[in-house]
Amino acid sequence: EVKLVESGGGLIQPGGSLRLSCAASGFTVSTNYMSWVRQAPGKGLEWVSVIYSGGSTYYADSVKGRFTISRDNSKNTLYLQMNSLRVEDTAVYYCAREAGSGYYYVNYWGQGTLVTVSA
Amino acid sequence: QPVLTQSSSASASLGSSVKLTCTLSNGHSSYIIAWHQQQPGKAPRYLMKLEASGTYNKGSGVPDRFSGSSSGADRYLTISNLQSEDEADYYCETWGSNTHGVFGGGTKLTVL
Numbered sequence: 117e118v119k120l121v122e123s124g125g126g127l128i129q130p131g132g133s134l135r136l137s138c139a140a141s142g143f144t145v146s147t148n149y150m151s152w153v154r155q156a157p158g159k160g161l162e163w164v165s166v167i168y169s170g171g172s173t174y175y176a177d178s179v180k181g182r183f184t185i186s187r188d189n190s191k192n193t194l195y196l197q198m199n200s201l202r203v204e205d206t207a208v209y210y211c212a213r214e215a216g217s218g219y220y221y222v223n224y225w226g227q228g229t230l231v232t233v234s235a
Numbered sequence: 236q237p238v239l240t241q242s243s244s245a246s247a248s249l250g251s252s253v254k255l256t257c258t259l260s261n262g263h264s265s266y267i268i269a270w271h272q273q274q275p276g277k278a279p280r281y282l283m284k285l286e287a288s289g290t291y292n293k294g295s296g297v298p299d300r301f302s303g304s305s306s307g308a309d310r311y312l313t314i315s316n317l318q319s320e321d322e323a324d325y326y327c328e329t330w331g332s333n334t335h336g337v338f339g340g341g342t343k344l345t346v347l
Contacts, residue, residue: 153336161271161279161326163336174335210278220330221269223281223294 118142118224120211125229132201132233138194138211138226146189149214151222152196154207154231162207165196166214179205201233236331237263239339246345247317255312255342257327264308266329273341274323282325285310314344322346 124136136152152164165175165185173185184197194211211226238260247253259266270282283293283303291303300318304311314321327339 151335160341161328161336161338163334163338166335214335215269215284219267219284220335221267221284221328222271222279222336223269223284225271225279225281227278 118213120213120224120226122209122211122226122229125209125231127232127234128201129235130201130203130233133197133199134201134231136196136198136209136211136229136231138196140192140194140211140213143213145187145192145194149216149220150185150187150194151212151214152185152194153210153212153222153225154205155210155228156204156207159207164209166220167194169216198231201231203233205231206233207231236334237266237329237337239268239327239329239337241325241327241339241342243340244343244345246347248347249317249319251317252313252315253317253344255314255325255344257310257312257339259308259310259329261308263329268310269328270303270310270312271326271328272321272323273326274320279326282312285312317346319346 119141121139151166167185182200186195208228210228212222213224215223240258271279273279281294283291285291285303289305300315324341326341
């Protein structure tokens with residue numbers, strides 16, 4: 117059974133840093149395309165970042181230069197390092213697995229972790 | 236890059252059927268999309284992949300009441316025999332050559 121469990125969210129001041137983790141089970145993170153998607157309170161879904169199986173990474177313009185996606189193959193875990201956090205980064209962050217094989221849509225979602233950026 | 240347009244809200248009676256629409260922007264009518272359901276206070280759940288031909292492939296455990304269809308740039312999600320637990324936000328998703336995770340604005344479905 118595919119399972120994604122996020123952790124690391126919390127309350128952080130503007131300008132601060134936070135690292136989110138996503139522990140995967142039932143499949144291998146390193147052989148899949150893995151994304152982070154966020155949802156601000158009362159808003160829709162916003163794609164944040166993706167890491168390809170080959171290691172290439174891509175980011176939404178809103179987080180480029182501030183966020184870094186990575187993975188630890190030995191722990192089968194995905195990460196999102198978030199620096200220079202802004203109030204507008206406040207959201208629930210979901211870890212997601214993409215379908216792969218040329219299809220870049222999410223077919224598994226984690227339960228999410230809440231990040232609140234506030235003074 | 237593709238843009239997905241959804242109505243902000245829809246409503247239908249318990250036990251009836253409802254058809255939700257996701258419209259692809261000009262030049263992107265051949266694109267595959269995915270449908271996701273988000274019940275109140277919960278994480279999104281993948282429902283199905285839907286192709287321009289109308290062929291759809293559902294995720295594990297998705298009830299038979301959920302089906303997909305296509306017409307031109309429109310992608311549809313039909314829910315039959317509506318249940319109270321179907322009250323949720325429904326999002327469509329696609330991707331572009333230079334971008335992942337293109338989401339529609341979501342449709343809030345109310346079951347009357």
